[in-house]
Amino acid sequence: MDGQLGHGEENSSVPKVIEQFKELGAPNSLSREQNANRQTTPLKVSSIKAGGMMSLAIDNLGALWIWGNSPQPSNTEEEIFSLVSSSSPLPVWDFHGHTVVKVACGNEHVVAAVSAGEKFSGTDLVCYAWGNNNHGQLGLGDKEGRARPQAISTFGEDSPWAIYEISCGAFHTAILTHKKSYDQEIESRCWTFGLGENGQLGHGTAMSTSLPEPVDGLPLETILISLDCGLFHTSVLSASGEVWSWGMEKGLGLCPDASLAGDNAGDALFPIRHRCSETPGGLFPVPVQLACGAAHTVLVAGDGDKLWAWGRGRSGVLGRGQTADSFVPVPLMWPSLEAGLKKEVIQRNYESKASFHRSGSSSETSADRKLSEAMEELSLLREKLTLMERYATVLHVSIFRKSLDQRNLPKSLYDSEVFDIKRELENVMEAADTDELARLQMFYEGMLSAVKDRLMKRRIKEVVKEYIRSLSLGRQP
Numbered sequence: 481m482d483g484q485l486g487h488g489e490e491n492s493s494v495p496k497v498i499e500q501f502k503e504l505g506a507p508n509s510l511s512r513e514q515n516a517n518r519q520t521t522p523l524k525v526s527s528i529k530a531g532g533m534m535s536l537a538i539d540n541l542g543a544l545w546i547w548g549n550s551p552q553p554s555n556t557e558e559e560i561f562s563l564v565s566s567s568s569p570l571p572v573w574d575f576h577g578h579t580v581v582k583v584a585c586g587n588e589h590v591v592a593a594v595s596a597g598e599k600f601s602g603t604d605l606v607c608y609a610w611g612n613n614n615h616g617q618l619g620l621g622d623k624e625g626r627a628r629p630q631a632i633s634t635f636g637e638d639s640p641w642a643i644y645e646i647s648c649g650a651f652h653t654a655i656l657t658h659k660k661s662y663d664q665e666i667e668s669r670c671w672t673f674g675l676g677e678n679g680q681l682g683h684g685t686a687m688s689t690s691l692p693e694p695v696d697g698l699p700l701e702t703i704l705i706s707l708d709c710g711l712f713h714t715s716v717l718s719a720s721g722e723v724w725s726w727g728m729e730k731g732l733g734l735c736p737d738a739s740l741a742g743d744n745a746g747d748a749l750f751p752i753r754h755r756c757s758e759t760p761g762g763l764f765p766v767p768v769q770l771a772c773g774a775a776h777t778v779l780v781a782g783d784g785d786k787l788w789a790w791g792r793g794r795s796g797v798l799g800r801g802q803t804a805d806s807f808v809p810v811p812l813m814w815p816s817l818e819a820g821l822k823k824e825v826i827q828r829n830y831e832s833k834a835s836f837h838r839s840g841s842s843s844e845t846s847a848d849r850k851l852s853e854a855m856e857e858l859s860l861l862r863e864k865l866t867l868m869e870r871y872a873t874v875l876h877v878s879i880f881r882k883s884l885d886q887r888n889l890p891k892s893l894y895d896s897e898v899f900d901i902k903r904e905l906e907n908v909m910e911a912a913d914t915d916e917l918a919r920l921q922m923f924y925e926g927m928l929s930a931v932k933d934r935l936m937k938r939r940i941k942e943v944v945k946e947y948i949r950s951l952s953l954g955r956q957p
Contacts, residue, residue, distance in 0.1 A: 482533040483567030484548030500568045501525075501537070501545070531648060532587040537569065542579030542600070544592060545569040551590060551611035553627045561611065561625030563588060574608075574629045581605060586648035586674075588612035591655075592629065593643050603642040603660050607635040615651045616690025617674030623690060634671070634692040641669065649709035649727075651675035655692065656707050656716070661923045668704045670695040670716055678712045679749040680727035686749065697750040698724060710772035716751075717770045721763035723779060723809070724751035732791045732807060733775040754790065754809050764788065764809075773797060779809065787812040 481489055486498035501523070527538040534548035552564040572580075572592075579595040582605075589611030596604040608629035609618035616623050619632045635643050635657065645656035652674030659667045671692040672681040679686060682695040698704070698716070706717040713727030725731030731748040755762030765786070770779045776791030776798060788809035789798040796803055799812035909917065 482549035482565040484530070484533050484535050486535065486547050486567060486569060488567050498569070527583070529583050529585055531585040532650075534585055534590075536583050536585060536590070538580050538583060542581070542595070544572040544575055544580040544583060546572060546590070550585075551588065551625075551627060559627040561613075561627045563612075572629065582643075582646050584646045584648040584653075586611075586617060586653070587650045589617050589648065589651075589653075590629075591618075591646050591648055591653050593646055594629075596637050604637070605635075605643045606637060607632045607643050607646070607655065609653070613690075615675035615688050617648070617651050617653050619653060619673045619690065619692045621691050632692065645704075645707045647707050647709045647714075649674070649680055649714065650711040652680050652709065652714075654707055654709050654714050656704050661919045661926070667700060668702065669700075670698055670704060670707065672714065675712075678728040679731075679747040680709070680712050680714050682714060682726040682749070682751050684749050686747070695726075695751060697726070705767065706769045708770055708772040708777075710777070711774045713748075713772065713777075715770055715772055715777050717764075717767050717779065719767065721756070721759075721765060721767045721781065723754040723764060723767075723770065725754060725777060726751045730807070733772065733777070756788070756809060758811075778812075785814060787814045 481491075483489060485492055485496070486500060487496055523543075524540040525537045526540050529536045532549070534546060534550040537545045539545065547566050547569045549563050549565045551561060552566075552570070553559050554562050575592070575594050577598055579598065579600045580592055581595065581600050582593040584591050589609065591607065591609045593605040593607055595601070596606050607619075608631055609620065610626040610629045611618070613620065613623050613625045618626060618630070619634065620626070620630060621633075633639075635641060635655065640660055641657035642660045643655060643657050647654045652672060655671045657669050657671065670682075671694055672683070673689050673692045674681070676683065676688045677686045681689065681693070682697055683689070683693055684697070702722065703719040704716050705719045708715055710727070710733040713725060713729075713731050713733040715723065715725040715731070717723050726748040727733065728747050730746070731752050753762075756764045759765060764779060764781045766782050768780045768782075768784060770777060772778075773791070776789060776793070779788045780786070781788075787799070789800070789812055790806045790809045791798070793800065793803050793805045798806055798810065799814065800806070800810055801813055909920065912920065
């Protein structure tokens with residue numbers, strides 16, 4: 481009804497191509513008239529997001545497009561915030577000359593992570609917000625709506641925190657950051673702001689806030705890799721496989737019929753950890769990502785073939801073969817690739833045996849056995865690849881002080897089969913400005929200081945042990 485499908489105001493029960501988007505070209509001119517009159521080239525979409533009554537897309541050039549019932553600048557000089565319906569994708573011209581890397585939207589507000597310069601270099605993202613702000617969900621320190629994107633000062637260019645994940649609930653926002661310079665350890669932090677009456681901010685109260693505040697109930701040493709918001713709850717996932725949720729109905733989400741009683745009833749004002757019942761430590765093995773619906777949460781781990789879900793089970797959204805609610809993570813009935821191939825092997829064996837009985841031949845092909853062995857080897861290789869990707873990401877941050885991005889892989893990886901760390905570090909320093917070099921100096925001095933402290937503590941322990949040993953032998957140390 482509001483044009484959020486991108487092809488008029490007609491509903492559609494099946495996927496339908498957005499024809500208008502295929503005809504659009506890159507918004508590389510500040511003049512809408514010039515852009516409309518020139519010959520356009522088709523764009524490729526690299527990321528999409530939908531929420532409320534609006535849809536958004538980031539194209540391969542880093543431009544942001546929006547359609548549906550979305551916040552748009554008014555025609556007046558005051559530019560009062562208002563929602564405007566459009567069934568055609570419209571570019572967000574405010575980000576011309578920059579690269580939009582991530583975007584999220586709530587019912588009536590939008591948050592975007594945008595490069596400070598023309599290109600994204602890894603840690604230079606600036607967080608912008610616009611739209612409805614009646615609960616402070618824009619993080620700008622007030623409750624006034626914005627017709628145009630405005631930078632959230634907490635995560636500006638001068639902030640010590642670098643953004644790497646954003647998400648929006650109905651009326652609240654959550655952001656993951658890590659320190660731009662690391663003294664000793666990699667530190668990630670979750671920040672929330674906006675409506676808090678159901679505990680979805682995780683600050684220990686039901687109060688709303690218009691400025692970003694950290695969720696102190698999460699362990700500081702944890703590296704968070706995934707974040708998502710339901711309408712009134714928030715969930716995060718760590719690299720080690722820990723999951724926390726907070727908000728409405730103990731972090732389950734919009735579950736008005738949840739049969740929680742006693743100490744388990746009510747909203748979660750602090751993060752609650754969800755445990756995997758299949759592992760001794762309650763960790764989800766090889767975590768990948770989590771996602772939240774209005775009243776349920778889904779987690780994917782392993783090689784992408786292990787899924788868990790919890791929350792309201794209405795309409796079968798938990799994938800358990802039933803519609804019952806679940807207040808703890810339960811495995812989905814997800815067929816693994818190996819299981820599918822095993823079924824194919826069984827079917828082929830059945831057909832082979834049937835052919836044997838029909839023909840009377842006793843010869844048996846080894847293709848099935850080879851296929852099974854190949855799939856076992858493929859599964860092992862996927863496990864190793866997942867582990868190496870996680871290791872490479874942490875190692876890259878430790879050396880170059882920025883996240884590993886596939887779009888900005890070091891050039892030496894393409895020039896030879898060997899990754900020359902020394903040469904790549906020289907390239908990073910050569911391209912860095914004075915401020916970045918100063919931050920690199922602080923980073924490596926912090927690492928060196930940590931090594932020196934560790935050596936000093938070890939020497940002190942050795943001296944103390946020798947002193948105690950000498951006393952036990954009755955000798956004067």
